[in-house]
Amino acid sequence: MTAVLQVALAGGVTGSLYGLLAVGIVLIYRTTGVLNFAYGAIAAVCACFMYVLLTGPRLNFWLALPLALIFAVALGIALERLFARPVLNAPVFTKAIATLALALVLQTVAQQIWPQLAQPEHFPSPFEGHATRIGGLYISAIGVTVLGVTAVVMVALALFLNRTRLGIAMRATADNQPVARLMGVPVGLVFPLVWALSAVVAALTGILFASQQAVIDVQFMDPLLILAFVAAVLGGLESLPGALLGGLIVGLTDSLLALVLAGRHVGALDVSDPGIRAALIFGGFVLVLLLRPQGLFGQAVLRKV
Amino acid sequence: MLKVERVSTGYGPLEVLREVSLEARAGEIVAVLGANGAGKTTLMRALTGLLATRAGAIWLDGQHVERLAPERRVRLGLALVPEGRDLFGSLTVRENLVMGAFTRRASAEIEAAMARVLAYFPRLKDRLHAQAASLSGGEGQMLAIGRALMSQPRALLLDEPSQGLAPIVVEAVFDVLARLNRDEGLTILLVEQNARKALGIAGRAYVLQSGTVALHGTPRELADTATLRELYLGG
Ligand SMILES: Nc1ncnc2c1ncn2[C@@H]1O[C@H](COP(=O)(O)OP(=O)(O)OP(=O)(O)O)[C@@H](O)[C@H]1O
Numbered sequence A: 001m002t003a004v005l006q007v008a009l010a011g012g013v014t015g016s017l018y019g020l021l022a023v024g025i026v027l028i029y030r031t032t033g034v035l036n037f038a039y040g041a042i043a044a045v046c047a048c049f050m051y052v053l054l055t056g057p058r059l060n061f062w063l064a065l066p067l068a069l070i071f072a073v074a075l076g077i078a079l080e081r082l083f084a085r086p087v088l089n090a091p092v093f094t095k096a097i098a099t100l101a102l103a104l105v106l107q108t109v110a111q112q113i114w115p116q117l118a119q120p121e122h123f124p125s126p127f128e129g130h131a132t133r134i135g136g137l138y139i140s141a142i143g144v145t146v147l148g149v150t151a152v153v154m155v156a157l158a159l160f161l162n163r164t165r166l167g168i169a170m171r172a173t174a175d176n177q178p179v180a181r182l183m184g185v186p187v188g189l190v191f192p193l194v195w196a197l198s199a200v201v202a203a204l205t206g207i208l209f210a211s212q213q214a215v216i217d218v219q220f221m222d223p224l225l226i227l228a229f230v231a232a233v234l235g236g237l238e239s240l241p242g243a244l245l246g247g248l249i250v251g252l253t254d255s256l257l258a259l260v261l262a263g264r265h266v267g268a269l270d271v272s273d274p275g276i277r278a279a280l281i282f283g284g285f286v287l288v289l290l291l292r293p294q295g296l297f298g299q300a301v302l303r304k305v
Numbered sequence B: 001m002l003k004v005e006r007v008s009t010g011y012g013p014l015e016v017l018r019e020v021s022l023e024a025r026a027g028e029i030v031a032v033l034g035a036n037g038a039g040k041t042t043l044m045r046a047l048t049g050l051l052a053t054r055a056g057a058i059w060l061d062g063q064h065v066e067r068l069a070p071e072r073r074v075r076l077g078l079a080l081v082p083e084g085r086d087l088f089g090s091l092t093v094r095e096n097l098v099m100g101a102f103t104r105r106a107s108a109e110i111e112a113a114m115a116r117v118l119a120y121f122p123r124l125k126d127r128l129h130a131q132a133a134s135l136s137g138g139e140g141q142m143l144a145i146g147r148a149l150m151s152q153p154r155a156l157l158l159d160e161p162s163q164g165l166a167p168i169v170v171e172a173v174f175d176v177l178a179r180l181n182r183d184e185g186l187t188i189l190l191v192e193q194n195a196r197k198a199l200g201i202a203g204r205a206y207v208l209q210s211g212t213v214a215l216h217g218t219p220r221e222l223a224d225t226a227t228l229r230e231l232y233l234g235g
């Protein structure tokens, strides 16, 4: 029983990280029609910036954090201006491919500026080594922080998008951009805002993941990104809670598979290998999409394209 | 109030409007009639700024607006009820109305505008928290008009508000337009294929044919012309 709870907790924590990334991906996709494969690189660059603040001038973690988030806002706005705006009217597929190039550019530039991060480096965080036991359950400080930050981000996003003028304008722009302009929404300001917001979510996720791993390099978010896309598509690529739920499902599945497959072999094949788990998750994902092309929670949308 | 002077525009190589001139004076209801593809919606896009003009001028209260972005024109008092309503389907009725008042900042002002809209369209009151996509055709049109009114426009543009509505609903919608014009002096530019209904409330009308103004005059003058009768009033 404890083992299962322990696995569920671990799955919930990694699932939250997938979910946060998926939320950011859906946010950009819904508002600007960009399927952003550079999202992992954005998260990584922001976390790398945080690493540099922590190790270079040796800033306190809680001082470096807001600076890293400000950096994320600036990066988001810059990417919207320099990358997203020029390709705004291109087909969705073209834009998606362009983000792959963007990811490469971001990682290359980051590696040029911070060559030490080409290899894994130790990422110092105040969560390191802090954990407690409740019952038989091992609970790490970073695990609790991940769950807490995820909850706060989701509630804050929901309040912003549903209760504020600007948030409603963002949803209206996602719904029908020309008509949003007709209502007087300066769409030219909404797009950078969306990119800034999702870059902040990316930065938080990157910093949380780096703290959890205690190591960082320029490409450390890449393995997460693919599963975050799985989560976003499971959620139907349209709702933020759907994306989070998709992330949790992926995370829990991964942890449960790890438990079930631990130490097992099929013939000469060691099935406890993480690669095998990823393959199984993709297999299940393809199966789900065959049965429900609109994702697990997506509805057939009442909307003209 | 609203004046269009020799405006030409189109899409890519296709020129749709050619030197269109028309005018809606303060407090007038002006109808723009025309068959499918005549360029009525294109004219609305040019007026609101969704489509750039290639030549000519648009004046709103004596001010040049043809180079201004759509949001600037809304602030100056121009609002459009788009063809096919174009609601924000995933937003609630209330949120659609709030979006209509995006250019207004004071919340007291927004609440007052909402109360006024709901007085004209009491049906919307019970549906405030429903998703706009779930509205019936008539309710949707009321919301589209209400949303446009939320910006407190001085000139209201409507693109085929009768489209797809039952006759009794069309009646109700046109009744509200007439009241808005009579009680509040709202200037209305009404694009319609339903010539009979439009001429019923308009003071003057223009007939658009292949992107040019073919005719204009009072409803009485137009009703006598053979062209209009053949084209729109069924012979
Ligand atoms: N976005 C567009 N791109 C290219 N051509 C367009 C576009 N929109 C309209 N057209 C063309 O411009 C011409 C005028 O179209 P418009 O929509 O203005 O006509 P309309 O009078 O509003 O017609 P309807 O009564 O069917 O609404 C048509 O030939 C149409 O095919």
Ligand SMILES: [Mg+2]
Pocket (backbone or CB within 6 Å): B040, B041, B042, B083, B159
């Ligand atoms: Mg039209």
